[in-house]
Amino acid sequence: MFSLVMLPVASSSPRKAASSPLRFPILSLDERKLTPALGYAFSTKWLDPCESLVSILWKFGQANGLPGYIVARQLSADADPYEGVAPLAESIDIRRVCDTLLMSPKALRxxxxxxxxxxxxxxIFRYCRKCVMRGYHSVLHQLETEVVCPAHQRPLETACRRCGFEAQCVLSARFLETPFRCSYCRAGYSYNVFSILKRRPMDKSERVAITRRYFERYLT
Ligand SMILES: [Zn+2]
Ligand SMILES: [Zn+2]
Incomplete structure (x- = not known):
């Protein structure tokens, strides 16, 4: 279903590979920058049009079981991961994030x-419950001018339905620690909590609606 962006260096000898169990690198908890040499799973095929860096990082963290502060550290060498950074081009280190996620600068921007x-x-983080159910949050959902999800025509929500907490849309260790969940009580933002293993492609009608709205908002 998906490919590993990076795997540990494969043995050139099939016989040796067959007799030796694959050994995955152990990430040091104070590792400041993940590099492909450390090995992790990520694919840009997991991403949908106009997806925000929030859900991209949530998928990345969830797929690799990474604590929030390790994910936050990929955004900038200087930023405090607990304080976090705004998801703005001027706040994050574009090159650093592109290196980690193997994304093009254009796609990241x-x-x-x-x-x-x-x-x-x-x-304040705003979301569509139907989109979150399939592991998607769009840059459009955060625009002040948008009040409904372009794909589902549902009102965008800000509060956790269980505890009422409204999360700041800041890429901090706390926010990144709980993919697709409330970072206060950990309740899912949707009916089912998304798992990367159950990811399904975006419906064509949703893709068209999101892309059309993006062009209207950003390119006209
Ligand atoms: Zn939606
Ligand atoms: Zn909550």
Whole structure:
């Protein structure tokens, strides 16, 4: 279903590989920057159009069982992972994140919010329950001008339905620690908590609706 972006260096000898169990590298907990040499699973095929860096990092963290502070450290060498950084191009180290996720700078920039007046983003995390169910959060969901999800026409929500907590949309260790869940009580933001193993492609009608809205909002 998906490919590993990086696997430990394969043996050149099939016989040796067959007789030796695969050994995955152990990540040091104070590892400041993940590199492909350390080995981790990620594929840009897991991503959908106009997906925000929030859900990209949630998928990355969930797929690799990474604690939030390790994921947050991939965003900038200088930022405090517990304080976090805003998902803005000027706040994160584009090259560093591209190296980690093997994304192009263009694709990464499309997943970030823009601090421009015309496209002001909401600093409180906003989500569509149907989108979150399939592991998706869009840059469009954070635009102040959007009140419904373009794909489902459902009102965007900010509060956890269990405890009412509203999370700041800041890429901090705490926020990244709980993929697709409330970072206060850990209840899922949707009916079922997304698992990367159950990922399914976005429906064509949803893809068209999201992409059309993105063009209307960002490129006109
Ligand atoms: Zn939706
Ligand atoms: Zn909650």
């Amino acid at each position: 499309a997943s970030l919010f823009i601090g421009a007046p015309r496209r002001r983003y909401c600093t």
